[in-house]
Amino acid sequence: MGWxxxxxxxxxxxxxxxxxxxxxxxxxxxIVDAALVVGRIGRHESxxxxxxxxxxxxxxxxxxxxxxxxxxxxxxxxxxxxSGMPAAVKRxxxxxxxxxxxxxxxxxxxxxxxxxxxxxxxxxGVGLDVVKKNxxxxxxxxxxxxxxxxxxxxxxxxxxxxAIVFSAKESVYKAVHPEIGEFLEFRDVEITLDGSDxxxxxxxxxxxxxxxxxxxxxxFITDFEDHWLTLFLV
Numbered sequence: 001m002g003w004x005x006x007x008x009x010x011x012x013x014x015x016x017x018x019x020x021x022x023x024x025x026x027x028x029x030x031i032v033d034a035a036l037v038v039g040r041i042g043r044h045e046s047x048x049x050x051x052x053x054x055x056x057x058x059x060x061x062x063x064x065x066x067x068x069x070x071x072x073x074x075x076x077x078x079x080x081x082x083s084g085m086p087a088a089v090k091r092x093x094x095x096x097x098x099x100x101x102x103x104x105x106x107x108x109x110x111x112x113x114x115x116x117x118x119x120x121x122x123x124x125g126v127g128l129d130v131v132k133k134n135x136x137x138x139x140x141x142x143x144x145x146x147x148x149x150x151x152x153x154x155x156x157x158x159x160x161x162x163a164i165v166f167s168a169k170e171s172v173y174k175a176v177h178p179e180i181g182e183f184l185e186f187r188d189v190e191i192t193l194d195g196s197d198x199x200x201x202x203x204x205x206x207x208x209x210x211x212x213x214x215x216x217x218x219x220f221i222t223d224f225e226d227h228w229l230t231l232f233l234v
Contacts, residue, residue: 127175
């Protein structure tokens with residue numbers, strides 16, 4: 001499959017807040033035929049489709065059930081915003097399987113769950129990740145960041161930048177892996193701000209099957225409810 005650059009000439013991203021949360025705001029918002037939905041973690045198991053539960057669902061811990069169901073709840077609403085009807089998001093291993101014609105990504109912390117879904121007519125892959133501020137220690141940062149990334153300190157605090165880089169690399173992986181099937185380690189990808197403190201690009205450190213896909217994408221950063229949120233669109 002050929003990769004194309006992210007299209008900026010489509011419909012503006014639609015954002016829906018399901019609960020009593022502040023609005024998600026992007027200083028430089030993605031312009032793409034997509035929907036982003038956020039809600040609080042809660043007991044939303046009754047909203048799951050039967051096909052989403054799987055044989056192992058009963059063995060999940062109560063917290064894992066709440067996180068999983070809350071993520072699917074957000075995904076249902078995102079699909080509904082695009083197609084007019086919610087649809088099941090089944091699992092293939094640990095990876096979501098999106099309805100035909102759509103790609104998407106789900107992420108959660110212990111407090112919030114988000115899902116982003118886009119039409120494949122404008123995006124070949126969507127990555128979304130959320131991480132609690134100050135959650136990435138110096139030790140973890142040294143493990144996941146390149147030398148160039150560790151030198152960065154002019155816009156964000158060091159602790160915030162570590163969390164942003166962690167989240168951004170997760171977003172890149174989530175956007176690229178479903179199409180390419182290549183596993184990317186944190187140190188395989190390098191994140192660079194692209195003329196703005198809220199837009200980033202990514203490259204692979206060495207040439208590999210996913211390099212062109214990673215290079216063609218564009219990423220977005222925003223803070224939300226004491227978290228850093230990143231999106232990566234290919």
